[in-house]
Amino acid sequence: MPHDNEPATSSPPPARADRRTLMLDASIRVLASQGLRGLTHRAVQEEAGLPNGSVTYYFKTRDQLILAVIDRMATRDKMYANEITHELMRMTAVRPIAIDYPRIAGFVRDWWNDGREVQLARLELELAGAREPLIREEMIRCQAEFRGFAELVALALGSTNARLDGHVLLALLQGLLFDHVTRDWEDPEILEVGLRRAIESVRY
Secondary structure (H helix, E strand, O other): OOOOOOOOOOOOHHHHHHHHHHHHHHHHHHHHOOOHHHHHHHHHHHOOOOOOHHHHHHOOOOHHHHHHHHHHHHHHHHHHHHHHHHHHHHHOOOOOOOOOOOHHHHHHHHHHHHHHHHHHHHHHHHHHHHOOHHHHHHHHHHHHHHHHHHHHHHHOOOOOOHHHHHHHHHHHHHHHHHHHHHHHHOOOHHHHHHHHHHOOHHHH
């Protein structure tokens, strides 16, 4: 039993948190397969195998559901992004810098293949954000940490303007991602060559 001076927690019980996560992951699958127009409370319920009214209990409006999905996608992507950033920082900590591009490409390939539905859903929301300010603002907010990762890498590569170079690096990687998830590359070297050119473009 908690003591009187212990702060109260607002975290939901595990079962409730798990059901919410189940709904958000189902929402990502719906977005990836049906697009934003297909993202409805009913579609998510059917995808998650939950009874009628379940999604509405957690997310009263569609906007609330969309914002929660964006946050969930960022959480899932962070695990991979952290690992790749750690590897790049380790490789750039020695002089001369020697980046193992096949190794980095392997990490990125696993990320994009394992999380292909997340990436398709994210691209869907990126396009929607060009028309809907609410989505755009939330996407920008959730991407702040990833921009920070890119700026760290740019600094480690000798950048004197990490904010600019980090932005360029992230934009180049997003272009590779778009091509990868929409075209099913036959040549595995495309990713390695693309990563090499993106990273070397901000290396000083």
